[in-house]
Amino acid sequence: VRNIILFLLLLSWYWGAITFGNIAHFVTACAVGEWWFTGEASEQYSLGSSIKRAFTTNFGTICFGSLFEALIKAARSVADDKRQKSILSCIFVCILRILEKVIGYLNEWAFIFAALTGQGFVQASRSFIDLFKQRGWTVIINDTLVGTTLMLISRGIGFISAAAAGLIMYLLISDPLEKLAPIIIIVFISFLIGVLMSSIITTILTSCVRTVVVCFALNPAALGATHPDYLKKLTEVWHKVYAQEFANSGYAKQFVEPMV
Known part of the structure; x- marks a missing residue:
């Protein structure tokens, strides 16, 4: 009973903290979207509109995605108390730590995609993964420093x-x-x-x-x-550092490979 109560208390605390953190993450992504896009496309990313979306139409998406991370964090915190009692507990804690990092990392990208496209959490996660696989950007994400x-x-x-x-x-x-x-x-x-x-x-x-x-x-x-100057700089660096990914991305036909 004690562990169940502790788990529920930790879950409520983690869920609230992670949700508000992801709301800030969502609004930040919208701010960048307003800077990136033009005309009517950028209006939905304005500060007022993004805050409204974060607390209304996309609030369920943010809460749903945050719940998974909160569940893992709460379970890991409860399991930490018992990890010294057996080897299985230590293994279980290690697995939870790995899941915590993986889910937290994927959530950050999924919420960005949801902020820019307005999709739900599950659909945004799938669309994000499919898009980056098609563009060959998996290596770029893994190599980010x-x-x-x-x-x-x-x-x-x-x-x-x-x-x-x-x-x-x-x-x-x-x-x-x-x-x-x-x-x-x-x-x-x-x-x-x-x-x-x-x-x-x-x-x-x-x-x-x-x-x-x-x-x-x-x-x-x-x-x-x-911002054409920024596009030129990004394209030049992309081609210089990830020439193969640039060639396979599907953008090579849109942008002539820059002279490096």
Whole structure:
């Protein structure tokens, strides 16, 4: 009974937190869509329209997709308490951790596709996977280093915040060696605050980058109408780094292979 109550409490907390996080992710994707597309196509991605969609027509989609991730997280949290009791518990926790990462990763892409197309969660997930398979973009997604780069930036900001706090405390306190423990605590708290604040920004940037990838797969010509210079740069880099994927993508006929 205790585990069931704990599971339900964790499920409600995770579901709410993940849902609101995905709402922000959804609105960010719509903002990029407004920048990418033109005319009437971009009107549905305006800030007011995207917030309205996130809390009305697409709210069920966001909640439904968030529920899967919340279930895995809650089950993993409950299983963590028992993983030291048996080998099977450890294996079960490892499986849940893998599922948690996979579902969370796929959800992010599916919600972007849902934001741009208005499809439901299941349909958006299938359409997204089919589109990227057809375009040969699976390798590009697997090779993306954006998440790792932004994570390093976030950690770097945390260390800078900690160093700044430590330096300030060292200068303000007359005898810092005698009060080393409070300084260490303040440095640690400053590190956490720096990482937390920077993570908010890096999360938004990650959503923007992934939305650009999806928009490019959906309709690269739309970027040519709104921002032709950016389309040229993206096409040049794509051809340079992923020449084979560019040739197999189906876009080679639309865009002449740039001279590199």
